[in-house]
Amino acid sequence: MIRSHPARMAAIAGLVVLSLAAAACSSSSSSGKPGGGGGGKTPLTASAPGITTSTITIGSHQPLTGIAAPGYDEIAPASNAYFQYVNAHGGIYGRKIVYKYLNDQYNPSITSTVVHQLILQDNVYAIFNGLGTPTHLAVAPFINSEKVPDVFVASGCECWNAPSTLPDTFGWQLDYVREGKILGNYIKEHFKGKKVGVFYQDDEFGQDGLKGLTYELPKSQIVSKQNYDPTNTKIGPQIAALKAAGAQIVVSFTVPAFTAIMKLTMLGLKFNPQLVVSDVGSDPITLAGLLASFAKNKTAGFGNSLTQGIITDAYLPSTGQTSNSWIQLFNKIHQQYLSKLPLDGNVLYGLSVGYTFVQAMFKAGRNPTRQDLIDAINGGIPQGVVVAPYAYSSTDHNGITGAYMAVVKNGALVPTGGVLVTDDTPTGAITADSTPQPDAPASGIPSP
């Protein structure tokens, strides 16, 4: 499904050139500086706060410790690994990226403190990939009031798509409503008439996912909806309720830890439905780690069987696709800069969003102002590492628009179909996207 057609590639390349030219024009006119865009020989200047002739400093808030740290604490180091790779291979127009990510412990009050520090004291050029819905919501208005680019928020909330109130904020990952719709569509087609139970995290992630699911599935098919509070790991009663409702399929909008705990609880209850898990909680490598003690348990001897057959969706190439050019690139970077961490879903995420940022920075021009970066993204970002196109335009600040369905086999993700794209409305159709994903550039760095 990820093949490249030369003709289409040429068409895309043409579009890219056109949009680049458009961005160059708009940025040079808006910044009023000669050669603000793609001119090759312009000397580098300190064109914006956080940009010197040799560096671009960007900041972020990340849960490096505390309740949300498990797994998510890998994302920023992974992005940083990609930036180090870029820095070692010429940087962005010769500038090196300095990525300053501070720990907010997933607490909005600390998020507010560190983001004020990053913008007011450290003068970062942009806030990149700030993680979490309640945390980032606390700072997005301030970031926008300071006219700082707030790019590629690490959360699938629809709230980042608000060009009128948050003009400088951009989402990135597939939003949870689209994801729910794509999962619901799959169940509608492949498990007609089966009883569906839903297990979801009781916050905007789970609720939006459930909302998307119900856009596609008939109400009568959903027999039970159970939620969990991520601070309480005792989910036995909820799983027992799903079992009592006779659910044959359980759709879960869970983080990986709760996917694992759900699976263990199901073992204890001898409840074995078909699992359909959201992309957030289905990374087979993370799950294998979380279930390792049971996989090797001698009396039970589960091996890979605990994750076998989990159906999920994905918007990035799977780490199991060893022939994929992106995975090969990321394997190389991972080995060189990040070998301490496993190449799991979170690391893949961090590398990919880092790549997207570098794409946007190249597009923003040699001596970009802050507005140049925003204009560059509003002008559209060409599809790179993600499987579906981005939605970015001046009226749409959502990111990725689609995903492919996959199943976990022997501890790896195996795609089961082509890429599906949709919007986040109740009636918006789900259509196959035949645009092939471009190969990774040989240099590993997007071309300007």
Add this chain to the structure above:
Amino acid sequence: MNSSPDQIFIGAANRLAPWVRRTTGRRHVALAVAGAVVLGLASILLDQYRDYQMAEVAASAVAVAGLTVLIGLSGQISIGNGAFMAVGGYVAALLFMHLQWPLIAILVVSTLAAAAVGAIFGVAAARLRGPYLAGATLMLAVALPFFATRFSGLLGGDQGLGFFVTVPGFLGATFSPLRWQAWVNCGAALVAMVLLANLVRSRIGRSWRAVRDDEVAAALAGINVARMQILAFIISAAYAGLGGVLLAVVVGTVSPSLFTLSLSIQLLTAAVLGGLGSLSGAIWGSILLVIVPTYLTNVATSHGLTQATSSSIPILAYGLVLILVMLAFPRGIAGGISRLIGQAPLSDSESPTAPPTSWRRRSPAADRKEKGRT
């Protein structure tokens, strides 16, 4: 005679300006005016980030002041004042969103709302002491997010509600919103502190201390013990509520993850580290609370410690700081400073850190004897 809880400030004021000593109330007001001038100047001279930190400290100091009075003067404890902060913050956000009330009205009404919730809980918990009260208030802080998720239509669920204080027009379009927030918060905090300082010097404050030191004796002296304790709980909830509004001003939103159990525990920590029963201690504790974690994180970051494992080092260091400060200043920072600048030691009955009466099984008299012996 120097027995007011804000000893240090007042002691200094006494020496500097004898003329303000005529009445307590006036003295407190004069101090507050001086404080306002200093803070206003600081806000203009320093950069915007300091404005932000001042607003943060002010928000915390108000909430901690309520708690320090509750524990230090009335002898009760609460590990759940974050819950009352949430009440204040959410009420403020609702009034702001739906009714667009002026800021002053929002501040007053949300404070009263938190006081009302505090009254309900205070009556329910009136018979509880020491760890039992601690347990009940702890669960209050843990249970509260229920309302935000249950009534997500009204309260915004996990995402919460926005609360953006705008700069009034007469200051001009270029006036920094952060500076305005600092002014709002510091102004509200100063007014609140003056009121509280006068209250603890009044007959009510004396009754609290009497109840704290010996409930039976206080009852014999005609003090309605239960009523005084509930009143202290209400005052502490009201101040927590105001602190919650001011925190919402700083952060710009209210959401369940803003008012976690760890916030409540931080309030307790700041109250004890600052020096229980002392309003200046509340300010010291809040400064410590705001500055130290940021400072430690910055030190770690500037040494390149940003990998996931080393990001725990500031957390470890913060824990150690708490322990060390407590060991070095058993009566909190305010107590430590008053000793350093040679202030007369606090008389025993006014001791700001005297224990809640039933926290220990032994009577306060036995406690004192034991202390004298060791």
Add this chain to the structure above:
Amino acid sequence: MVEFLEFTLQGISAGMIYAAIALSLVLIWRGTRVLNYSQGALAMLTSFIALEIEYRTGNYWFAFVGALISGLIIGGAVERLVTRQVINKPPLNAVIVTIGLLIGIEGLAGVFFGGNNRSFPTPFSPVGLSIGSVALGITRNDIFIAGAVLLAAGLLAVVFQYTSIGLRLRATAFNLPVARLLGVRVGGMLTLGWALAGLLGALAGMLVSPSTLLSPNSMDTIFVLGFTAAVIGGLESPGGAVVGGLILGIVLSYAGGYLGSEVVNLFGLAALLLVLMLRPTGLFSSAPARRV
């Protein structure tokens, strides 16, 4: 009906964990009048130690014993090195010191073991038992959990009631100056009390970590609920701790199963307030209720 049975068994199994934490809190409270807020964090730390032993030896029971021993040692060391320094200070100082310990230990675990969730082994199968075709909703491991907590509570009761060490521990808890006058080495007894509490906490960590996964913060909620259970039972009474844990576990399980996860903590609060309104010092406390 099957649902009700499953909810009840789930509740008992969770309640046993709360009971173990509650027991360790009661032990420290009786001895030193300190509420140890770092009890959960200590249990987390010993569980990480156990996991390291398990990685190296591949033997669960080595890890199990290692956790208990390290709990014993760390608990005693904390009393000797830290909390003893504040024993004659205002009582809330000890609370703040244990909060400092809580934060410090979580930081320490983060430094050494990282922030990730770790899979934690069970000694017995986590697969549910069934009679015929009817699944019971409990596992061999759940039975092990209940048995281990009950055994620990029973052993403690026997030690306290029938041994001379128990007598000295009780004397110290009852009246420290008098115990000292009677020739009890009070300091040693306080250390022993904390060490035993550390052991109980370590046990709780071993039992609960498979179902919560292990991370620096994984015991936070468990600690809050264990504390609540101890308060419900009355902080003076080990039996009360077990009963309090069971009540809380079962109430929360029904609430979560029948009404949804968002109400769980609210029901915890309601159960606690209900008990405390009737008995302001918990169900099994010997201290007389205070008159207002």
